Amino acid sequence: MGRIITFILGVGVVVWVLWYVMYRPTTQTGPEAAAHRLENVRQTAGQVEADLQQKAEDLLQKTE
Numbered sequence: 001m002g003r004i005i006t007f008i009l010g011v012g013v014v015v016w017v018l019w020y021v022m023y024r025p026t027t028q029t030g031p032e033a034a035a036h037r038l039e040n041v042r043q044t045a046g047q048v049e050a051d052l053q054q055k056a057e058d059l060l061q062k063t064e
Helices: 002-023 031-063
Strands: none
Touching: none
């Protein structure tokens, strides 16, 4: 009985590993990936800066 359970669990692990290797999300590597991440950071920083600028302008309007 123990050998059957061990066999089934072993086959399950092998199938899971094969599935993971075949269908895992691909990740970019190299200079293209770094450039893409840097562009994302720049876009996010621009959005944050615009949002903070709008909040600052709103506060100035309230104080006037």
